[in-house]
Each structure stands twice: as C-alpha cells, then as structure tokens.
Amino acid sequence: MEFETFDVDTGVLRKQGGKFVDLGGDFSTASKRLKGNLEDLGEPWADADFxxxxxxxxxxxxxxxxxxxxxxxxxxxxxxYNLQDMARNYDASEASNNGLLNGVSGEL
Structure with missing residues (x-):
C-alpha cells in the first residue's frame, strides 16, 4: 500500500502572506491618496451649466x-494574514504529530 503525501513550504506561505499584507497596505495608501487628491480638486464643474x-x-x-x-x-x-496563520498552524500541527510519532516509536 502506497500513501500519497504532499509537502507544504510554510516559509513560502509566510513570505507570500507578507506580500499580500504589503500589497493591501500599498493599495490602502493609494486609495487615501486618491481620495485626498479628489478632495483637493473640489468641484470644478460646479459653475458649469451641467x-x-x-x-x-x-x-x-x-x-x-x-x-x-x-x-x-x-x-x-x-x-x-490568513496565509501566515496557515503556516503557523501547519508548523504547530507538524511539530505535534512528530512529537506523537516519536513517542510511539520510542515505545516500540
């Protein structure tokens, strides 16, 4: 019987999670800058017929x-943040499982 496995690179999850956090921050900054620029313009159309x-x-x-x-x-x-949490949870689960397996193998 052969078991299929998969590997999770938690370092990549953390790194990419950080990039998403940074991207969101940059986008927020751009949004605030746009809002400020539009407010600074005021309503230049106000005196027009339309x-x-x-x-x-x-x-x-x-x-x-x-x-x-x-x-x-x-x-x-x-x-x-969710990607970073996923990496932490996976690492914690992996450490717990390794501890349990080591305990079981020591008993054999």
Missing part, C-alpha cells in the same frame, strides 16, 4: 469606488 447633474452622477460613483478600494485593501491584507 454642474448639478454631473455632481449627482459623479459623487455616488466616486464614493462607491473609494469604498470598494478600501474594502479590497482590507481583504488583500486579510488573505496575507
């Missing part, structure tokens, strides 16, 4: 995009 209508369309779309960007940043970071 200003009121444009503002009614633009503002909810802008706000929705900014909300989505913030949500994506948080989710990217969460993926990263």
């Amino acid at each position: 200003g009121e209508i444009f503002g009614q369309v633009y503002t909810p779309i802008r706000d929705g995009i900014l909300t989505s960007m913030n949500s994506l940043a948080e989710r990217l970071q969460k993926v990263g």
Whole structure:
C-alpha cells in the first residue's frame, strides 16, 4: 500500500502572506491618496451649466469606488494574514504529530 503525501513550504506561505499584507497596505495608501487628491480638486464643474447633474452622477460613483478600494485593501491584507496563520498552524500541527510519532516509536 502506497500513501500519497504532499509537502507544504510554510516559509513560502509566510513570505507570500507578507506580500499580500504589503500589497493591501500599498493599495490602502493609494486609495487615501486618491481620495485626498479628489478632495483637493473640489468641484470644478460646479459653475458649469451641467454642474448639478454631473455632481449627482459623479459623487455616488466616486464614493462607491473609494469604498470598494478600501474594502479590497482590507481583504488583500486579510488573505496575507490568513496565509501566515496557515503556516503557523501547519508548523504547530507538524511539530505535534512528530512529537506523537516519536513517542510511539520510542515505545516500540
């Protein structure tokens, strides 16, 4: 009887998890910068003939995009933290299993 096995490189999980955390942080920073830049612009269309209508369309779309960007940043970071947690859990499980197997083999 042959057993199939798989290996988990927890170092890679940790490293990639860190990259997701960093990516989420970078995305959050970019989102805040975009929001600040848009606020600095104000409403240059306000005095135009179409200003009121444009503002009614633009503002909810802008706000929705900014909300989505913030949500994506948080989710990217969460993926990263989850990958890092997975690596820690796998290492802890592996250490526990090795300890149990060593104890059993010492009894034989």
